[in-house]
Amino acid sequence: MLKAEHMVGVGTYLAIFLALMVLTAVTTGVAFVDLGIMNVVIMLAIAVTKATMVLLWFMHLKFASRLTWLWAFGSFVILGILVAITLSDYLTRTIVS
């Protein structure tokens, strides 16, 4: 293994996998309970948590360079700008019937 690489142990991989399984079960289970607006909030929070776990440990982002971090998270920031500004259009339209 190269000096720049970081060895993530098999135990860590298994722990992350189990956490992802639990979160999957939770997100499906919670979907069947009526929590109003919180359904969407919880669902997105769980999805972001799962994605972050895959990014940090499965994709080794936790041990990667700052430059890699920039590319990894920068794309989501740019996407966020796309969604925010597009929604600011749609959500401020008044329908003329």
Added chain:
Amino acid sequence: MAEALAAAHASDAHDLHVAHQFDDAEQQWGASTLGMWVFLAQEVLFFGGIFAVYIIYRTLFPDAFAEASNHLDVTLGTFNTAVLIGSSLTMALAVHASQVGHRGPLVAWILLTMLLGSVFLGVKVYEYAHKWEQNLVPGPWFQWHGEFPQQAQIFYSLYFGMTGLHALHMIIGLGIMTWLVLAARAGRFGPNYHNPVEITGLYWHFVDIVWIFLFPLLYLIGRHGHP
């Protein structure tokens, strides 16, 4: 002493497969992985554009989307999510095996990843066929027996478009892994060089992340709030 060091270094450089434009294996590895991350950044925006369309239409037609979503099989969707996350685990273990130079396990983990990926795709084929029977494939043959048929058709356009694009990425991933497993079997990867295994892993984990968002957004909208 000096000759032994020189000899070790010479054979080291030979084993490392360092291309001539790189100073050393470290730099080559860094460039290789950063290159994949840059590609994945593009992929985030690629899928992200379609996610943006989904967000807009769901914001505009929440009830129609919830009703349309209920015709998807949540058991199959959850099962597929578990299968794909499992395939990410096996891929991570494949990278681990290549880091420590265990060729047998490396080949086995890649094959297992391909198997789980194939299971996922098999389930999707079944789901698509079922949707066809239910007349829920968008087009002139689309039939909707509830309120808001046009909005329901938009949902299903997004369903087939997004999961179809995702499935295409998985098929490409399986193709890459076919090459990878043959190269691994031929002993081309070891502790000093396993870049292709690593970047294949990055690609596959990204495909998993896309599904982590697709599953709840498509399958879990309207499961509560049934009258």
